[in-house]
Amino acid sequence: MAGIEIHGVTKRFGDVKALDDVTVTFEPEKIYGFLGRNGAGKSTLINIIANRLFADGGSILIDGTPAAENMGVHDKIFCMSEADLYDDSMRIRDIFKWTGRFYDNFDIDKALEISKKFELDTGKRFKTLSKGYQSIFKLTVALSLNVPYLIFDEPVLGLDANHREMFYDIMLREYAQSPRTIIIATHLIEEVSGMIEDVVLIDSGKILFCEEVEKLMEESYCVAGLSSQVDDYCRGKEVVGTDQLGALKQAYIIGEREKIAGNDSLQFSQVNLQKLFIKLTEKGGESI
């Protein structure tokens, strides 16, 4: 398995360049956090991978097979989308039934079991479900499919904290039983930070980086202290952002942590993924 290989993908919507020469590879059997601000290009890229949109340029290969208009990848990938694409007049159990006919590896018993856990009424029609339960239904379909590549676009939209926790639990259990590539595009970074192995950060249609979360956390830190001392310390380092409060300053740095002898007034701490994400994207990725 070669994963999902994206080479130089570009996409324009009129004057807006939604994706600009995007090149990234989602490797097999890894859990990815696909992060970016609103309008960064996450859903556009996902929709191109899922053959819902066409790229203006570049190519996407799934295990070496072109993804665009190719039934050969049908049973390899499933994308749970934020948009409601199901026939909303259909009952949930009927959609399960049809999904079972469309996909070889859809486990309808698992779908019913997950529905029961979430207390999703399978006798109801899609349109009568609340936004949260519509998301639960879509998650249930995705979690009951044993495909090598599973993409979730804003999976927990409208879900309360308990249901979100349940989803993460089930997803990790499924992953442990049958490892596969899971790509989670979400805004709730802190919630997924504990389960994702790699993070792909996109901003203004460009991939800022694709990095292992652990490595990224090891290589990034925060230094705080008096403004002048922090400025001195940061000289020559890769500063991704700063926060200022009066005479105090906090700087977020990527690189090896270096302590300067005789400067004990500076405080060093670990930076969390969400903070790093905010700092990396607030200037449109200029700091990278």
Place this chain on the structure above:
Amino acid sequence: MRKLKAAISYECLTSFKHIWIFYGITFSIVGIIFIIIGISTGDSEVRGTISLEVNSMVYVGILGVLGFKEDFKMLIQNGFTRKYIFIATLSLFAFISSILSLVDTIISRVLHEAMLYDSVFGGLYGFDQPFIMNWLILFLFYMSVCCIMYLGVLTVNRLGKRKSLIIGLGLLMVLALLLPAIFRYVLDDRARSMTVELLLKGLGIMPDGKVALVNPCVLFIALTGVFGFVSYLVIQRTELKA
């Protein structure tokens, strides 16, 4: 092929029940009209002119639009390619058109025998035409309506509402104003009569008063083919709009 079969089954089975809802509504309305006319005129042998074929044409037209709007989303969500979606949609059109044309042919013949109803087909080609030709021509006609409407909705989706509205208005102007004006003021009598003759020949009504049922078959096959092929070209570049 198994996936294609699943997509075709989805299209056909989920639309099947709507046919009977359509006929239920149609015949309820027809029944109410007959009762009202019967009560108001006191005539129990009213000969109806409410055309089943026109109702069916409207129905298949709506089906052509919904064939894209609803089913495209559902099938693309489930990983089907546009080629498969197109084949499944065309299969749906064929399935529904064949049922509607069969029911319309049977009902129109039964009601004609009962002296209650004259179909459009009977009015154009006579009531003594073979059953199979009645069914075939209606089937091909409904298929071409489906394909025309399908292309229409695909075009609207591709161009956006504003551009489609401008093109639609332009087309309407050409059909409602320009063509009639050319027909009336530009063409001479000979050209006019030749145009009318050509149109009637296309519909199978020959100058000597005879009927050539092969002509409408060829005409509707050609319309289905052309509009179906152009629809295929358009859907190949159609993107999902949430």
